[in-house]
Amino acid sequence: MKSIYLDYASSTPVDPRVMAFAAPYLSEVYGNPSSLHSGGLKAKQAVEDARAKVAALINAEDDSTLLFTSGATEANNLAIRGVALRNASQGKAVAATAIEHMSVLNPMKDLQKQGFTFTKVPVDSTGLVEIDHLSESVTKNTVVTSVMSANNEIGTIQPIREISRVVHEKALYLHVDATASAGRIPIDVQKEGIDLLTLSSNDLYGPKGAGALYVKPGVKLQSIVFGGGQEKGLRSGTENVFAIAGMGEAARLAEKEMTAESTRLIRIRDALIAALLTIEDSFLTGHRTKRLPHHVSVRFSHIEGESILLNMDMYGIQVSTGSACSSKTLEPSHVLLAIGLKHEEAHGSMVVTLGRSTTMEDVPVVRKAAGETVERLRKLSPLH
Amino acid sequence: MVDVGYSKKVMEHFMNPRNVGVIEHPDGYGKVGNPVCGDVMEIFIKVKDDVITDIKFRTFGCGSAIATSSMVTELAKGKHVDEAMKLTRGDVASELDGLPPQKMHCSNLAADALHEAIKDYKAKKQKKK
Numbered sequence A: 001m002k003s004i005y006l007d008y009a010s011s012t013p014v015d016p017r018v019m020a021f022a023a024p025y026l027s028e029v030y031g032n033p034s035s036l037h038s039g040g041l042k043a044k045q046a047v048e049d050a051r052a053k054v055a056a057l058i059n060a061e062d063d064s065t066l067l068f069t070s071g072a073t074e075a076n077n078l079a080i081r082g083v084a085l086r087n088a089s090q091g092k093a094v095a096a097t098a099i100e101h102m103s104v105l106n107p108m109k110d111l112q113k114q115g116f117t118f119t120k121v122p123v124d125s126t127g128l129v130e131i132d133h134l135s136e137s138v139t140k141n142t143v144v145t146s147v148m149s150a151n152n153e154i155g156t157i158q159p160i161r162e163i164s165r166v167v168h169e170k171a172l173y174l175h176v177d178a179t180a181s182a183g184r185i186p187i188d189v190q191k192e193g194i195d196l197l198t199l200s201s202n203d204l205y206g207p208k209g210a211g212a213l214y215v216k217p218g219v220k221l222q223s224i225v226f227g228g229g230q231e232k233g234l235r236s237g238t239e240n241v242f243a244i245a246g247m248g249e250a251a252r253l254a255e256k257e258m259t260a261e262s263t264r265l266i267r268i269r270d271a272l273i274a275a276l277l278t279i280e281d282s283f284l285t286g287h288r289t290k291r292l293p294h295h296v297s298v299r300f301s302h303i304e305g306e307s308i309l310l311n312m313d314m315y316g317i318q319v320s321t322g323s324a325c326s327s328k329t330l331e332p333s334h335v336l337l338a339i340g341l342k343h344e345e346a347h348g349s350m351v352v353t354l355g356r357s358t359t360m361e362d363v364p365v366v367r368k369a370a371g372e373t374v375e376r377l378r379k380l381s382p383l384h
Numbered sequence B: 001m002v003d004v005g006y007s008k009k010v011m012e013h014f015m016n017p018r019n020v021g022v023i024e025h026p027d028g029y030g031k032v033g034n035p036v037c038g039d040v041m042e043i044f045i046k047v048k049d050d051v052i053t054d055i056k057f058r059t060f061g062c063g064s065a066i067a068t069s070s071m072v073t074e075l076a077k078g079k080h081v082d083e084a085m086k087l088t089r090g091d092v093a094s095e096l097d098g099l100p101p102q103k104m105h106c107s108n109l110a111a112d113a114l115h116e117a118i119k120d121y122k123a124k125k126q127k128k129k
Helices: A017-023 A039-056 A073-084 A102-115 A131-137 A158-169 A243-278 A305-314 A335-339 A362-380 B008-013 B063-076 B081-085 B089-094 B101-128
Strands: A068-070 A094-098 A115-119 A142-146 A173-177 A196-202 A209-214 A283-284 A296-301 A349-353 B028-034 B037-046 B051-060
Touching: A017 A243, A039 A068, A039 A094, A039 A243, A068 A073, A073 A102, A073 A142, A073 A173, A073 A196, A073 A209, A094 A102, A102 A115, A102 B101, A115 A131, A131 A158, A142 A158, A158 A173, A158 B101, A196 A243, A243 A296, A243 A362, A283 B051, A362 B051, B008 B063, B028 B101, B037 B063, B037 B101, B051 B063, B051 B081, B063 B101, B081 B101, B089 B101
Parallel strands: A094 A115, A094 A142, A142 A173, A173 A196
Antiparallel strands: A068 A209, A196 A209, A283 A296, A296 A349, B028 B037, B037 B051
16 A cells, blocks of 8 residues: 655655755764864854755845754744743733644743733634734734744635734734745745744754744844853754754755745645545635645544544555644644634544645545545444 | 554454444433534443343544444443443453553543443333333
């Protein structure tokens, strides 16, 4: 049985070209980038080359605006905690959309314990931020407002430029989590008016263990990890040179191939959405058109998502779900609840994210497996 | 070493669940859970001389919810109702070679659904007397 991996929003494989590029940084180039000898300088050069490549992907003003971290979770924590704590004298309020990743929502919840006000901005039934609510939710005290560029569970792409305008009318900084969207849709931090932006390596066909935070020149933040003062003192700890070098090369390839790959994937995406929606009582989640090129998310009535995932796996097809039973908390996806789904509706979700190995030939295979899966589980279900 | 995911036995019962379906005019019927929480189980039993002669289930829920339902029907079939009443979630889970800790409530529900069906049977029997 051919295995079909369709969970690219959770993790991408390392592109073989990235692997070939970065492998020497696990073996031949092993110096510490902080060392001043030639071995150290080689490693340092690899980190700086990667910085330039990542900066180019998002059209940053300058390479030095990028800080490398251990991943998107740390970058989000640094953006939120680092900005909130550093700028607390200007106001003690933070805001985020209700569909942000837990690595945004949980640092904000934690800040509440330190006296910050945390406002959640609602989204509409397609996952788009409600601009009027956003405008009402932020005040001059809101030091950081976090809005993801696109959502990992429903694929909806936010109008960041407009959001930036609204946020900056009253509040201080806009943080954008671009983990799901970087390398898939164009991002221009300058044109879109972004103050801080999170990137992840393993969502870009780079190795796990690297992420980056873009910090616009002039934005003030403080470190949340203290130590030897690497990354301009904002992220201490020896750089993960292999993962960072890989992330840089992954960013360069993503930028170069984005247009062609997006065009290719949008065709497959739309064919798969159309095919899946021929299944009885199936519904698209997220926005129909303002949607990531590789993102398909649907829900099926009267069945449960973890069962869907396990059953699809038996066909060799790896997908994801926002069901409660698949989560550590046993709560259904906060994203699906935020777009107005009832609990019992949110349980039946299936998230299918495409990538470089996906072809149009996969569409009928996935449709057939999904149809049989839904039919089998509905036969078992007392709700059907 | 910590095992990840479900045991082979859980997956086997999930993929090939035993005793799926509905019994028309059952001697006992039990339903537990709530679609909001993501688990609903119903169990139908046929009883003769206090022995469970036939049993069927339907379940909305995750992999372990389906597997534990299947297992509890296998364990109960052919048993005296008083013996079946003693089946616990621990019995169900251990017969499946264990469940991940956060899934233990599913095995609880399967045993509860069986107990509800038996209680229903006993109540009906009482009425007839």
